[in-house]
Amino acid sequence: MIKSLFSVLLILWSLSLLAQEKVNFNEKFKKENQGKVKIEIHETKELLHIMIAITEVGLENDDMIEQSGDYYKDVIQTFQTFKNEKIIAKFDSLMKSNPLYYIFLTGNALSYNFKGKKLIKDKTYLFPAQNVSSHTKITINPITTYKEEIENFAEKSGFRKFYKSHKEYYNKVISDYNKLANLQKQWDWLEKKFNTQVNNYTIMCSPLINGLNYTTSYTDQNFKQIMMVLPPVTENPKLSQIDNVIFNTRGMFTEIDHNYVGNPTMKNREQIESVFKNREEWVDTSKYGTEYYPNPERVFDEYMTYGVFLMYCKDNFDSNVTKKASQEIRDLMTDRGFIKMEIFTENLFNVYDKNQNKKIDDWYPELINSFKK
Template structure:
């Protein structure tokens, strides 16, 4: 049995709801000490990390007038507090040098997610001892000097410290609402992959952009999920909306179980799916899904979420969630065959033999598509 532990890291001493995980590139390296493993093994962690929040502040100021809320959640009073405080420093060189728009998906992910590999000690930003980077393409490193200068100029540390209570409340709310341990246990009953620690990295500024990364050594496996926080100003906490908000983290967690299985069936998958144009309409936000492997994983992770909801919630809630999922996948995200794919998967899952799990069903799933 895993022990649930929630850490709040101040790190002073030390549109669509899509998800991104590029398994076509090698995993970057991480170094886990014996003390680190002892502290984290068997636990999940929910964090609002300092440098990660600083990266969000940079993006919030930079993108404040853009209409998209893909990377930055702009409907909260916290967002307005960020602008009220940091707009006085918008002449800092980071805002002229960081020339991307909010629609530059790959670059913004590479800036935001890689900021998690950094810590702030006595207001100095440096690489953590644990990670070399979070992804291969570390844009945050390219702008590190500019981000550091902005942090000094704006006294970001003061702002972050003043909001410590708010971040603690965000973590507590997330932990109370989202059944992380139950999702962990359920997925490890459905798949053979095992993880020693879940890290759930949230920010009150994260919009619809979610992503996940995983790291492993011979003795320890860790998965990171970058997802939005919950905010009562914009999120209703009734049963339907709780089930809906579970999706943000579930469809990141289950990439770490689905993707390794899909990897074993790459050749069969390509033959089964055929022309990718029959599986997605091209949209700006789904251009990153450029292979059969990546498109199939999006179909699978969201369909597995619907199966999980169907086993945890009453039928009337599960059916509403399923229609929301289908609408988002087919309409918003352009994955145009999702309903038929999920119909087939649900039928196969419902008729599975005793003792079979989702991983066992892959050959039959591929035959059906």
């Protein structure tokens, strides 16, 4: 029951996580982060992931917690002794009452940093995870509420020593992101192709994250940051180097480009609703998960998200790589219930080839009209 519930929440989070405004992007922060990509395994956030991993909910759910690999074994071996601590039972009860506390706890961990044995308020992320979906909101930061208990757990369990001893592994996770996904390259391409501009990208990673990853954004003082909460990238020894790059790029790219596709989709919503009004022509409604794409706008946006990834492949890899990636995307989308990916891609490439010198936003109407046939 818990596992299936979190599977549903995974879909909901990918669709409806709201941007939060409880941040403070002062001039120093803006100067240091403008145009930069940051990948971090944040110490306080990692503590919260570990604490959740040893709750009953965490131990029972491998959608939420990555339960394979040496790192997870180290976590269990080091911290399971403390699973009966009162604060662990409290976090377990919070998530059982509302599974979204997974985000409220791990997301708001950014609002504190360790200084010795104490947690000190962060000057940038004041209350970074306040809303999840339009109807789920908290008004008090739970890390503030349980600050003393979290500090005590960290000291008693030897967390800071554990974190320090794994710094070499954390650094490898970060370097693998640059080698196998190259966020900067994706960002540069998207900024060139769309009107939307972003000031900073930050990946908050944890080796304990499995399927429950999401993207949100923060805007303050005319500075926009996209933050992605993601697991480490993977390198499959059975795949070639380029296949590993494509696989990892796809997962990240289709998170990022929602931020760029969304604006022109909204601006052309009426036209999309007219052309894509026959939903069952585009979606196999018998497939689980399609109910979370209930209208033409959502359906088109999902097609476009994966279509833009294939455009990126077309511009950055050779034709054989693009052909293989296109087939994999068609299979993936068909399996999910999006049955017209081949037609969508064909029209998309045709319109794109005719408009190489224009922003994607500008030829959206032409693309939408191409489906009237």
